[in-house]
Amino acid sequence: EVQLLESGGGLVQPGGSLRLSCAASGFTFSSYGMSWVRQAPGKGLEWVSAISGSGGDTFYADSVKGRFSISRDNPKNTLYLQMNSLRAEDTAVYYCAKRSPDLGYGMDVWGQGITVTVSS
Amino acid sequence: EMVLTQSPATLSLSPGERATLSCRASQSVSSYLAWYQQKPGQSPRLLIYDASNRATGIPARFSGSGSGTDFTLTISSLEPEDFAVYYCHQGSNWPLTFGGGTKVEIK
Numbered sequence: 754e755v756q757l758l759e760s761g762g763g764l765v766q767p768g769g770s771l772r773l774s775c776a777a778s779g780f781t782f783s784s785y786g787m788s789w790v791r792q793a794p795g796k797g798l799e800w801v802s803a804i805s806g807s808g809g810d811t812f813y814a815d816s817v818k819g820r821f822s823i824s825r826d827n828p829k830n831t832l833y834l835q836m837n838s839l840r841a842e843d844t845a846v847y848y849c850a851k852r853s854p855d856l857g858y859g860m861d862v863w864g865q866g867i868t869v870t871v872s873s
Numbered sequence: 874e875m876v877l878t879q880s881p882a883t884l885s886l887s888p889g890e891r892a893t894l895s896c897r898a899s900q901s902v903s904s905y906l907a908w909y910q911q912k913p914g915q916s917p918r919l920l921i922y923d924a925s926n927r928a929t930g931i932p933a934r935f936s937g938s939g940s941g942t943d944f945t946l947t948i949s950s951l952e953p954e955d956f957a958v959y960y961c962h963q964g965s966n967w968p969l970t971f972g973g974g975t976k977v978e979i980k
Contacts, residue, residue, distance in 0.1 A: 788969070797958075797974045798909070798917060798962075799971065800962075800968065800970060848917070850917075852964070856907075856923070856928065857905045859907040859921075860907070861919045861929075863916040864916065
């Protein structure tokens with residue numbers, strides 16, 4: 754079964770750091786680009802970051818550029834999001850998602866989401 | 874940044890009715906336009922990719938059309954399980970972006 758499972762969320766103070774992980778199973782992880790997408794409470798979806806299958810190319814939304822860093826460990830089938838200098842507006846459910854080039858880069862597999870709360 | 878504008882924000886319809894959702898891009902998207910469905914408390918689900926192709930397991934009542942800057946998601950006859958929020962998404966230009974969503978609610 755194709756599956757993504759996020760972990761590492763929680764409550765953090767403004768200015769703090771957190772690292773999210775996304776464990777992948779059921780597909781050849783290194784063959785696919787991956788994305789992080791977030792959803793603030795009661796709001797819509799916001800794309801955050803993406804990384805190529807090899808990890809050589811990374812992309813960020815302007816809202817997180819310079820503060821967040823995406824990476825992956827292909828032998829461990831794991832995607833990461835290092836979040837630094839966190840702000841209240843980073844409070845959201847964070848999803849990892851698999852990007853499929855054969856599906857027009859649609860995100861066909863999503864994790865269950867992990868909650869990040871930035872508050873003092 | 875490519876902006877995706879969805880309309881209407883809310884669509885109030887009855888089961889069995891036809892739903893027509895619009896997504897307009899601020900510049901040409903080519904064909905990398907996808908639609909997602911999200912129900913409360915659930916992760917998004919891919920419905921349509923490349924503007925008009927149904928993803929695996931998606932019922933035929935869902936269809937997508939359009940190219941360039943104007944795209945449409947049509948649900949031919951609403952089932953009770955179709956009442957949800959729908960998002961369009963472009964995967965052709967960095968940064969990637971989502972539309973603001975259309976909520977399809979029961980009238």
